[in-house]
Amino acid sequence: MKVSIIQLQSQTDKSKNLQNALSLAEDSIKQSNPDLITLPEMFLFNGGTTEDKKKSAENIPNGDTTQILSKFAKQHNVFIHGGSIYEHSGNKVSNTTVIIDNNGIFLTKYRKIHLFDVTTPNGTNYRESDSVEPGTEIITYDALDFKIGCTICYDLRFAELFLALAKKYVDIIVVPASFTHQTGKDHWETLLKARAIETQAYIVAPAQYGEFPNESGNYNRTWGHSMIIDPWGDIIQTIPSGSGWATAEISRERINQIRKNIPLSEHRIL
Numbered sequence: 001m002k003v004s005i006i007q008l009q010s011q012t013d014k015s016k017n018l019q020n021a022l023s024l025a026e027d028s029i030k031q032s033n034p035d036l037i038t039l040p041e042m043f044l045f046n047g048g049t050t051e052d053k054k055k056s057a058e059n060i061p062n063g064d065t066t067q068i069l070s071k072f073a074k075q076h077n078v079f080i081h082g083g084s085i086y087e088h089s090g091n092k093v094s095n096t097t098v099i100i101d102n103n104g105i106f107l108t109k110y111r112k113i114h115l116f117d118v119t120t121p122n123g124t125n126y127r128e129s130d131s132v133e134p135g136t137e138i139i140t141y142d143a144l145d146f147k148i149g150c151t152i153c154y155d156l157r158f159a160e161l162f163l164a165l166a167k168k169y170v171d172i173i174v175v176p177a178s179f180t181h182q183t184g185k186d187h188w189e190t191l192l193k194a195r196a197i198e199t200q201a202y203i204v205a206p207a208q209y210g211e212f213p214n215e216s217g218n219y220n221r222t223w224g225h226s227m228i229i230d231p232w233g234d235i236i237q238t239i240p241s242g243s244g245w246a247t248a249e250i251s252r253e254r255i256n257q258i259r260k261n262i263p264l265s266e267h268r269i270l
Contacts (some may be wrong), residue, residue: 004034008044032247039083047212061106074104083176110150112136184223
């Protein structure tokens, strides 16, 4: 199975962001023929005020973006792991991944469980919960002969979610992200490698790169460095900066051999 990661610098123009995402996806298809295309968190809309986020929200699966992605997937015979878009959810929105199969059929969705309410080392405050309702369900889906687990960005810091996915015997865990520059430079690669090693699964992490407008009218900066990491913790593809794509082969033999040599699932006690 071949998987492509798409790295973007999404802003608050939904049409432009979607066009950029699909253009890079088409390029990856022409040059590397992937079976699965993965988009970053907030690929459709990134930044703005709480009201901007609510206005950008759509219904899933009947919203325009899901329908466009479905047509694209069917046209190109490719699975799409749609990073995240804002979904209507009561008085707030959900930060939601859309999954579409290679026949253009909506498979499932995943709502981000862990919300980013933190203060970074430079004093910048992030309060995702002000506008976003957290999800509660652990979600997996099948693509070809592989089982894939869903997470989003800040979920990466919570090993228990990845352990729960490992107990479901996932082969790939996708981590679409809009990781801040400050936390990304110190923690992103380390956490991704740790999650790959402890779950013995491929980690596929498409990310946002560069600046986007924040609620105060200034700009926040994201880290980029989209990666695909194998179950041993080796980086097999990365996009350090800018917008772009990269593709890697997911090997069933690699997964099986690592799990045979170090049978964590058999040794797990707690």
